[in-house]
């Protein structure tokens with residue numbers, strides 16, 4: 062067991078982890094955060110996406126021990142002070158169906174909008190191409206993001 | 212046209228906020244405390260083998276392993292339409308990956324280690340991998356005991372064969388019709404298996420508490436059906452239906468995979484062997500591919516008689532289904548197609564033979580479209596080929612033959628009101644069917660493809676829905692129903708229906724996913740029937756509540772009931788402009804009379820719905836005489852496909868899909884179904900390609916090797932078109948549309964390829980690689996022919 066320190070959704074946290082513990086499992090089971098989902102455990106689906114030091118990453122591919130000293134944002138943190146304009150737009154567009162991909166999708170798009178507030182449709186597609194959604198055909202998600210850039 | 216307040220409006224999803232804030236909880240998100248145990252299964256490493264013995268001793272010695280469960284513990288069958296499955300394999304395994312045993316442990320790691328340490332001794336048997344081999348005389352039988360299997364009365368298994376069901380339709384005089392036809396066309400098509408690929412894998416947690424009560428939390432489309440099957444399977448322990456409780460949280464996509472019962476029964480069963488603790492089983496992505504349900508594969512043989520003017524006179528349709536090792540659900544897919552493989556056409560002479568064939572591949576079952584995508588690939592391809600051969604426009608030949616209200620169906624009943632011809636016209640116009648297009652890029656060509664589609668809900672004739680409705684003090688409402696919102700927006704639409712009748716904004720109506728202890732009966736969330744069926748139950752409950760309210764007010768205020776109406780959470784009167792009573796002032800507390808007493812009390816209502824005109828009683832040799840389907844939903848679709856002739860790569864420039872959903876209750880959600888469903892269909896043609904080795908092992912059970920589309924793979928443009936010819940017995944005239952959007956995808960792509968290149972591809976998928984090879988081959992033959 063090794064002690065790690067990190068910032069989770071704005072709060073300082075300290076926990077003990079094994080060298081082989083996967084970050085996704087630690088977030089879900091030890092930190093009680095359930096918005097990062099497991100869809101494949103293999104880096105293929107993006108359901109486990111979180112923002113680590115400002116960059117979106119797949120938490121199923123990261124060992125918890127690697128995040129010592131880093132900063133993590135999940136959708137729980139994003140929604141702390143109410144929904145962001147992106148979340149509002151996705152809501153009013155009825156963008157999601159089952160919603161399982163939503164947390165990962167929202168974090169990928171959040172990262173994009175931060176660095177590029179007026180992305181083109183192609184840039185939006187590129188950005189969310191790592192987040193699989195089986196329900197929506199993606200268009201309603203793309204529309205909600207595009208609407209924000211107008 | 213009636214003036215509705217909430218019906219027909221693009222109301223925001225009532226569970227939308229939960230989903231965009233991460234608040235929505237799915238089965239694996241629920242908290243069970245430190246007492247939670249984990250189970251891991253042991254999978255068969257053969258597609259077909261006898262189990263000689265299972266040695267569990269090494270596993271049992273591993274620290275934190277608490278129990279090992281095998282087939283010996285549960286020696287009985289279960290299944291939805293045919294009891295042909297076991298909770299764990301008994302004396303033999305029938306597919307690669309089948310569950311043979313389970314290990315219960317305190318940690319997932321210990322459970323996995325335990326499973327690895329179980330030794331199973333197998334004696335392999337010949338595996339039957341292809342369905343046409345499976346029906347040969349000397350084929351190894353998968354279920355030698357088939358004659359003793361319990362099944363619904365509308366199945367006809369063939370004893371001492373691998374045919375679990377043969378649905379026959381005989382209508383008209385085939386010999387005469389073929390002899391009188393000007394042309395006869397025969398073709399064969401092949402559709403392989405597919406996987407649902409919901410992003411949330413199956414998950415179940417079960418607890419058998421020390422008082423003998425079984426609770427199962429599951430990602431499910433069918434909580435009540437699961438309860439029923441669990442209770443039946445465990446009845447030997449004295450368990451009754453109300454001892455079993457199924458709680459279904461949010462579902463991360465279903466598409467049929469979470470209907471009926473698959474892995475959930477493992478959780479339910481093993482919990483009874485280790486009472487007092489919740490036990491969790493989560494399927495990994497691999498198992499999600501090969502041990503839930505797959506979509507069945509099919510080989511179809513078609514023979515069509517046609518007049519010179521394009522009128523279809525006769526259709527013979529044989530379907531050989533690769534249904535897998537267990538067909539408890541799939542046999543009804545085969546049955547549904549057997550009833551409907553005439554397609555959305557008026558054909559007077561029809562012969563259909565739909566065979567459900569056991570193979571040593573994973574079990575198949577319901578998948579969005581329920582067999583209709585599979586048979587329409589052949590039928591809609593053939594009609595286009597016929598049109599080209601007769602020099603008739605492919606849209607025109609469809610207009611000539613497309614079914615109309617009142618036409619006779621393959622099983623003798625009559626077609627419901629529908630807007631198929633409107634759909635054809637609207638799609639042809641939007642895709643500019645008459646305009647030939649060419650690509651500005653050298654090496655690229657453009658083709659257009661057209662397809663019709665139809666589908667009826669496939670259900671037992673008495674599948675039913677029920678609803679409880681209760682008011683709260685502030686006139687907000689809780690509705691209890693047991694359908695599942697698997698993303699389609701069902702909960703929202705139920706709120707709209709009740710809101711319309713009671714004149715209350717749907718955002719004041721809470722409808723949540725069910726708990727079978729609290730919520731009334733629902734058959735399943737499948738078959739695209741839930742809006743229609745449960746919608747009727749909710750409508751009946753709301754009408755019942757409305758009646759109670761108006762009756763109370765009439766009684767206490769001495770007003771004729773027919774002058775009273777509900778508007779914006781108030782009771783008003785047509786003859787007294789000033790009269791209004793706020794619901795919130797009496798909906799729980801009752802109305803006070805002049806003498807100080809109160810009348811009324813909390814308004815609670817219920818409603819149920821079951822179709823009363825359906826029957827599966829028909830002549831087994833002809834299929835005539837019953838009324839198995841409640842109605843069909845129809846539509847038309849077309850697309851514009853750009854093909855790179857050097858690489859075979861295809862790009863959809865525009866897709867148009869029109870669907871007649873009767874009264875569309877929520878256009879935004881309906882369009883969402885079209886856009887999402889169409890991409891799922893396109894994916895089965897262009898990307899998904901399931902592979903097995905000769906031993907029946909699936910080779911690509913992951914998203915790296917089994918591709919589903921990303922945001923970069925979507926059509927440039929999709930135009931959804933909603934046609935609204937009311938369903939007379941639907942809530943506000945609605946009928947279902949959930950499955951239909953994906954159905955026409957495959958034939959319209961094959962048709963567009965033929966339009967562009969003159970090449971006809973008769974097997975799915977049509978990947979870039981396959982098309983590229985076909986282009987190379989055809990240019991070779993063209994050169995050779997010169």
Ligand code: FES
Nearest residue numbers: 102104106107121
């Ligand atoms: S769970 Fe991490 S990418 Fe799928």
Ligand code: FES
Nearest residue numbers: 158160162194196
């Ligand atoms: S909404 Fe279901 S996976 Fe995206």
